[in-house]
Amino acid sequence: MxxxxxxxxxxxxxxxxxxxxxxxxxxxxxxxxxxxxxxxxxxxxxxxxxxxxxxxxxxTEPRFRHSGTSGNHERVFPGNEEYVTGDKIQKPPKGGAGSGGKEASEDGEGAxxxxxxxxxxxxxxxxxxDLELPDLIKATLKETHAVKPRRAGYSNFGTTPNLNVLRTMRNSMGRRVVLNRPKAAAIKELEDEIEALQAKDDLSATERLRLAELVNEIEDLKRRQRAIPYIDPVDIRYNRFDPQPEPKSKAVMFCLMDVSGSMGQHEKDLAKRFFILLHLFLQRKYERVELVFIRHTHVAQEVDEETFFYSQESGGTKVSTALIEMQQIIKDRFPVSDWNIYAAQASDGDNIANDSGVCVDLLENELLPLCQYYAYVEILTEQEVARYAGTSNGKELWRGYQAVGEQSGKFAMKHIAKRSDIYPVFRELFAKGDKRDRVA
Amino acid sequence: MTKSGKKTKPTALFDSADWDFETLQRTYEAIEDIALEDLGLDVYPNQIEIISSEQMLDAYCSVGMPLMYEHWSFGKRFIHDEERYRKGYQGLAYEIVINSSPCISYCMEENTMAIQALVMAHAAFGHNHFFKNNYLFQQWTDAEAILDYLDFAKHYVTECEERHGVSAVEEILDAAHALMDQSVFRFRRPSKLKPGEAEERERESREHDEQSYRELWRTLPPVDAAELPDAEERELNARKAMLNLPDENILYFLQKNSPVLEDWQRELLRIVRNTAQYFYPQKQTKMMNEGCATFVHYYIVNELYDRGQITEGALLEILHSHSNVVFQPNFDDRRFSGINPYALGFAMMQDIVRICTEPTDEDRDWFPDIAGNDDWRATLKDIWANYRDESFILQYLSPKLIRDFKLFLLSDKAAQPHISVDAIHDEQGYLEVRKALAASYDVTAVEPDIQIVDVDLRGDRELVVRHSVQDGIVLDEKTRVDVLDYIGRLWGYAVRLEGIDLATGRNPYTERVEAPGEKDAA
Known part of the structure; x- marks a missing residue:
């Protein structure tokens, strides 16, 4: 049931x-x-x-329903302790929280x-x-020359290391069974019998006959065994590999930051937020994202994340050192054929005189051809923002970089002054398609 | 409670909170024995499915059905319920039961064995008996066909989404859902649906729809008829006869007559309409259905205890959750959210047993036909079979219960600055309270009465929808425009909604939405 x-x-x-x-x-x-x-x-x-x-x-899912505030309603309630017939209760002022209004808030979610x-x-x-990594598609297409062998079934031809033993033995066994190749055990059995007969001293006529028969039989079996090889070339199978184009799925993100005295904790915090957002974004697009942190004062060095964000350094500011360091690291560890390279640079815009020109030169001729995208954020104080607001002007480095920005589709720069700027700026930098505004 | 028939050896069916399938089986058999032999219930074959809490949440949002087409509003409900459940604002029901044959009850794996026993008695016998025997379910739903139909609906909707795009389907379903309440046949029986017949019907109706679509244009009255003195009225009558107006079933009308819908869109309307129709009896019998199930589980677990088949601990656990279920907060309580259907239903069933077995003089006055008849089983079964909430209250709410619940009637007239207490639980008030309470369970009165009354076939094809205003209660302004807009989308031309007060003939409001095309142009 x-x-x-x-x-x-x-x-x-x-x-x-x-x-x-x-x-x-x-x-x-x-x-x-x-x-x-x-x-x-x-x-x-x-x-x-x-x-x-x-x-x-x-x-909302609208339905026709009665309005609680119009007309005459009657409703029965439980739990009357004090009222008697004819009592009058003042209606609550507007909003209808009384008996009629209650009905309305009951089915609706209220909030x-x-x-x-x-x-x-x-x-x-x-x-x-609605964000897109710049040139992502181009990069993956470009990369079709990176190939990786993929298993693709079996083949009759190949090299010994690729021999597939299981397949080969399966074929061999099938053939042996079909052709009825004598088994070693069967021959052994006959041989044993012969041995047993030969061990005897006097053989009877039938036994002698049998012995001759056995010798013939073994002869025959052995001949067949030779004729039907244990493994025949037709049995052999190899693993087949097809070279498959492999899109690049690795990206490296360079974080460059000025850590000289002029960059306070506030500025660093803003920079960090920007880097993290970029990292999250890259992680969604690539299987593997490496991070490289390069900090610089008047010298540059690669450091770990902790040092990068939290240790103070004193010294002047020479941006080009960081770019040279980055170039070196790319050369040493991240061949362009295998890696999508992204870079984000944060700075308060200070640079020693004459160095900006060097930076522009480095960027245009050395780094940008290697990178998918290079974003520069200049972190300003509120007063500075007010000064530069609406203009395309900025501090030292900004002015230098402007030349780059105008020429290359891979470069973008923005101003950031407070936390709430970061995400909008990030969005602007990576907005899909034509919306992208390279230069502020 | 009556004396138990046979005293078996007091070996409990289970003595720990954990359950296994063997114990469930054993307990089910014991419950079945009481339900069928003692109470004499008549049920569909039972199918009990054990599910996890996630699956219970899933079942919740697709209106409790095991199969349902996909729509964002179900997702909204799911997200809402899930959020509340995870935060602990809301427990999950112990069970969900489906009016189908076999009758499917879902039990949660988290339930203790005692609760599983309660749930089986409640759903697999209480609800099941009610589904099988109540006249509304018998007349209006097909327990055998519903799962097949939902399966068809689900696949059909998926197919449409593949063919026409998710948003095109969503547009139709949104509009149809908004009109669900006004899309049931209240007075005539919808045609029966046999398993597997739906696909066949869909194909046939496609052809039919195409024909009737052309009819709309061809049967316009000839010009000379329009010149006769009574032309306008005769034309109206001809139109009404042709389109079967007035029509209370808005989706049915649109499905048959809308000039802009394609076949698959019409079929979607039919699916939503059929679903609404399937749930219509449940709306009308919620209180009785729960009352019946609660009464049955209460009787059965007590009987199990009397027979020594469940331990005292299990009984206490069951009674604890039973009393939570039938708890009725007072109107001024923070927890009050209307009259609890479990509480009222259960109390009325228990009260009927009392009236049958130990009537007072008052009961003999009020219920001469059942008072003291000493056969509460037959009396209750008759009630379960032949009443719905409204008629049940009107007939059987006793003065004693009105006193127990301390019911009182408030009247709120828009013109008055105050609300007046019209009746309380006293000799003068009983009848009035009972009548008002019964009316509040009358679905046809609680839901707005909205019908399609006319179509301007010769002019701009404006559709006229009439809301019969009663007691001066108009439609909520915010939602009525939105819903009207949905009708406009399905009809394809302008729609006018008139609120007409039938008693006074006044017209308190009129809304009109332009044809979807016109609006875009504007």
């Missing part, structure tokens, strides 16, 4: 499709909420999923905000939705 079924192992997430449809439906609102969340969040969890709340406006959680993947998807 009863049918008990254990469904616990059935696929869960039957609602996944519905969830995705919902996210798509509310895309616009969610996008706004995600952008807002990122600008408010700490760097460490900028890329985490998490709770967001969106206005429930675009996702204007719809709060829910996004997974990390969903969050990042939406965060970077």
């Amino acid at each position: 009863i049918h008990l079924i254990d469904r616990r192992l059935n696929p869960r997430d039957k609602s996944l499709g519905n969830r995705q449809r919902f996210l798509r439906r509310a895309r616009k609102q969610i996008k706004e909420a995600v952008d807002k969340a990122v600008s408010e969040r700490d760097v460490a969890d900028a890329g985490q999923g998490g709770k967001i709340s969106i206005p429930s406006k675009g996702i 204007d905000e719809f709060v829910f959680s996004l997974s990390r993947a969903e969050f990042l998807d939406i965060l970077f939705e």
Whole structure:
């Protein structure tokens, strides 16, 4: 009569499709909420999923329903302790929170905000939705010359190291069975019998006959065994490998930062946020993203992340040293044929006289041809922002870099003054297609 | 509780909170014995499925059905429920039961064995009996066909999404969902649907729809008819006869007559309409259905205890969750959110048992036909079979229960500055309270009465929809324009909504939405 079924192992997430449809439906609102969340969040969890709340406006499901404030309503309630027939209760002033109004808030969600959680993947998807890595496509196409052998079935020809023993033996066995190749055990058996007969001193006539028979038989078997080889060249199979073009899936991101005394903790913090955003973004596009941190004062050196962000150095500022260091590292460790190279440079814009020209030269002739993209953010104080606002002017380095920006599609630069600038600037730098505005 | 029939040896069916399939089976058999032999219930074959809490959440948002087409609104509900569940604002139901044959009940794996016993008694026998025997379900739903139909619907919607794009399908479903409440046949029985017949019907109806679409243009009255004195009225009548107006089922009308919809869009409307129709009896019997199931589980677990088949601990655990379920907060309580259907339903069922077995003089006055008849089983079964919430309350809400619940009637007139207490739980108030409470369960009165009344076939094809205003209650302004807009999208031309007060003939409001094309041009 009863049918008990254990469904616990059935696929869960039957609602996944519905969830995705919902996210798509509310895309616009969610996008706004995600952008807002990122600008408010700490760097460490900028890329985490998490709770967001969106206005429930675009996702209502309207139905015809009675208005609670018009006409005459009658309603029965439980739990009367004090009222007697004929009592009059003053209506609450406007807004209808009385008996009539209650009805309205019962079915509706009441709140204007719809709060829910996004997974990390969903969050990042939406965060970077309309951003594109510059020249990503070109880079992958260009890279088709990088090939990697892929297994592609079996072949009759090949080199010994590629011999597939299992396949070969399977073929061999099949052939041996079909051709009825005598087994070693069968011959051994006959030989044993002969031995046993020969061991005897006096053989009877039948036994002698048998002995002759056996010798013949063994002769015959051995002949067949020779004629039918254990492994025939037709059995042999090799693993086949096809060379497959492999898109580059590795990227290296160079973080260059001025750490001279003029860069305070505030400036560094802003730079860090920018770097982290870029890192998150690259991680979504590439299987593997390496980070290289180069800090510089008047000398440059490669350091680990901790040192990069938190240690102070004193000295002058010579930007070109960092660029030379980067060039060296690329040459040593990141061949352009294998790596997509991205660079982000943060600085407060100071540079010693005459060095900016050197930097421009380095960038244009050496680095930019190697890079997919080079972004420069100049971190300013509020006063400086006010001064440069609306102009395309900036500090020393900015003015120098302007020459580069105008010429190359791979270079972009922006001003950042406060936390909330970072994400918009980032978006501007990586906005898809024509929206991209290379030079501020 | 009646005396248990046979005293078996007091060996409990289970004595720990953990359950396994063998224990479930054993317990089910014991419950079945009481349900069928003692209570005499009549049920569909049972299919009990054990699911995890995630799966329960999944089932929640697709309106409790095991199969449902995909739509963002289900995702919204899922996200909402999930968020509340994870935060602990809301527990999950112990079970979900589906009106189908076999009757499928979902039980959560997290439940203890005692709760599984409660759930089986509640869903697999209480609800199941009600589904199988109540006249509304018998007349309006096909328990055998529903799963097949939903399967068809799901595949059909997926197919449409592949062929026409997700957003094109979504547009139609959004509009259809907004009109669901106004898209059931309330008075005439929808044609029966047999398993597997849906595809066939869809093909046939496609051809039919094409024909009736052309009809719309060909059957315009000849010009000379229009010149006769009564022409206008005769034309109206001809139109109404042709289009079967007025029509209470908006989606049905649009499915059949909309000049702009394609075949697959019409079929989507039909799917939504059929789903709405399937749930219509449940809307009308929610309180009775829960009351019946709660009464049955309460009786069965007590009986199990009397027979020594469950331990005292298990009984206490069951009673604890039982009393949570039937808890009714007072109107001024923070937790109050209307009258709890479990509480009222269960109390009324228990009350009927009391009236049948130990009636007071008052009961004999109020319920002469059942008071003291000493056969509560037959009485309840008759009630479960032949009533819906509204008629059940109107007939069987006793003065004692009105006193127990301390019910009182508030009347809120828009013209008055105050709300007045019209009746309380006293001799003068019983009838009035009962009538008002019954009316609040009358789905046809609670939901706005909206019908399609006319189409201007000769002019701009404006569709006229009428809301029959009762007691001066108009439609909520914010939503009525939105929904009207949806009708406009499905109809393809302008739509006018008139609120007409049938008692006074007044017209408190009129809304009009332009044809979708015109709006874009503007």
